[in-house]
Amino acid sequence: MNPLFSIIIPCYNQAHFLNQCLDSIVIQEYKNWEAIVVNDGSKDNTDEVCQKYAALDSRIKLIVKENGGLSSARNFGIANALGNRFIFLDADDFLYENCLEKIAAVIRDSDENTLIQYGYTYVKEDGKEVLSHTKAQKKEFLIPDIFKGNLGPCHSICISRSLALSAGSFDESLKSVEDWDFWMRAVKAGGTQKIIPEILVYYRYAKNSMSRNGFVMFQALKKVIERGPKKDIRITIESGLNTDCDFNTNRVIQEVLLRSLGVSIMQGKIDESIQFLKENSPIPIDEYKVSDYEYMCSYLSFRYWYSPADIKEVFESVYPNFKLFFNQLGYNKIKTNRVLYRVFKRHYFYRNVFKYGKIRGSIFNFLLRLKHERI
Numbered sequence: 001m002n003p004l005f006s007i008i009i010p011c012y013n014q015a016h017f018l019n020q021c022l023d024s025i026v027i028q029e030y031k032n033w034e035a036i037v038v039n040d041g042s043k044d045n046t047d048e049v050c051q052k053y054a055a056l057d058s059r060i061k062l063i064v065k066e067n068g069g070l071s072s073a074r075n076f077g078i079a080n081a082l083g084n085r086f087i088f089l090d091a092d093d094f095l096y097e098n099c100l101e102k103i104a105a106v107i108r109d110s111d112e113n114t115l116i117q118y119g120y121t122y123v124k125e126d127g128k129e130v131l132s133h134t135k136a137q138k139k140e141f142l143i144p145d146i147f148k149g150n151l152g153p154c155h156s157i158c159i160s161r162s163l164a165l166s167a168g169s170f171d172e173s174l175k176s177v178e179d180w181d182f183w184m185r186a187v188k189a190g191g192t193q194k195i196i197p198e199i200l201v202y203y204r205y206a207k208n209s210m211s212r213n214g215f216v217m218f219q220a221l222k223k224v225i226e227r228g229p230k231k232d233i234r235i236t237i238e239s240g241l242n243t244d245c246d247f248n249t250n251r252v253i254q255e256v257l258l259r260s261l262g263v264s265i266m267q268g269k270i271d272e273s274i275q276f277l278k279e280n281s282p283i284p285i286d287e288y289k290v291s292d293y294e295y296m297c298s299y300l301s302f303r304y305w306y307s308p309a310d311i312k313e314v315f316e317s318v319y320p321n322f323k324l325f326f327n328q329l330g331y332n333k334i335k336t337n338r339v340l341y342r343v344f345k346r347h348y349f350y351r352n353v354f355k356y357g358k359i360r361g362s363i364f365n366f367l368l369r370l371k372h373e374r375i
Helices: 015-026 046-056 070-079 099-107 142-148 161-167 178-188 214-227 250-266 270-280 290-296 308-328 333-343 345-356 358-372
Strands: 005-011 033-040 060-065 085-088 114-123 130-134 157-160 192-204
Touching: 005 015, 005 070, 005 099, 015 033, 015 046, 015 060, 033 046, 033 070, 046 060, 060 070, 070 085, 085 099, 085 161, 099 114, 099 192, 114 178, 142 178, 157 161, 161 178, 178 214, 214 250, 214 270, 250 270, 250 290, 250 308, 270 308, 290 333, 308 333, 308 345, 333 345, 333 358, 345 358
Parallel strands: 005 033, 005 085, 033 060, 114 192
Antiparallel strands: 085 157, 114 130, 114 157
């Protein structure tokens, strides 16, 4: 009998995380699963780690391919999967103990078009320190809501084999946001949403913002956003939802542009960022609201840099770059300070709590809000 779940795990030079990932699967109470580790041309000991587990549990399988990137590895995993439901788990992510049991219970009352979505916990690279919890959110209207933002990280949604094949393969030309592109097509192929109101997976937050290319990320995001409201020929079935829609993408493009610039500015690419903003902004820059710039502080950049050491680094190394950016953009001192408050609002709050204690720090934070958010 084929397994209910195929857990597809691309791995590229992440053998040091793979033990925790596979351990979290092996300990599941629900047993009808297979785990497929796709070694995407790793140069570390990924094969050795996986083979150790496969020798003890035949449900764990290793397949090897030349390096082709995350989407390519997921597609290769799908081609070799036997399960009726797919969970896409990156090698540095892992499951809560009751994850599969909770999902399996919902599958019993779901059809093949149901996307089963659940919450996730951001943890630091050590896999222990919790940064935040995010619950799955029910969308009032999947279309057009899916055009405004991703449904959720890849590992926070369980999809049926039939719907995954109807949506088409992961786009191997995208260097990022391939998950948003995939879920968008799944919805347009007829996917519906069912929420499990619990946290079931861990998402490891890697502090690698300094190695990202914000400009490349934006181009991938823009590509996905612009083709979202259009009929998609990659969907393999006829669907009444796969049609051209009347949807203005400007606001969404503006938001992802600011998120992407948050990465490039923190890296010190000031002149390049100003030029990139001028060339790619969907609206005139003088129409930006002060509150819009909050998007620069995102999970792509320094959103979760909240430890005392992180806060120190943010204000010593990152903050000056943003101040220089807005100065060179032509903002006066008052507007620059208001914008900087929006970008670093969370970090101001944490710094005050660390510096003055919870009670006094909360008072300072209240006064900050009165000063900067009164307009």
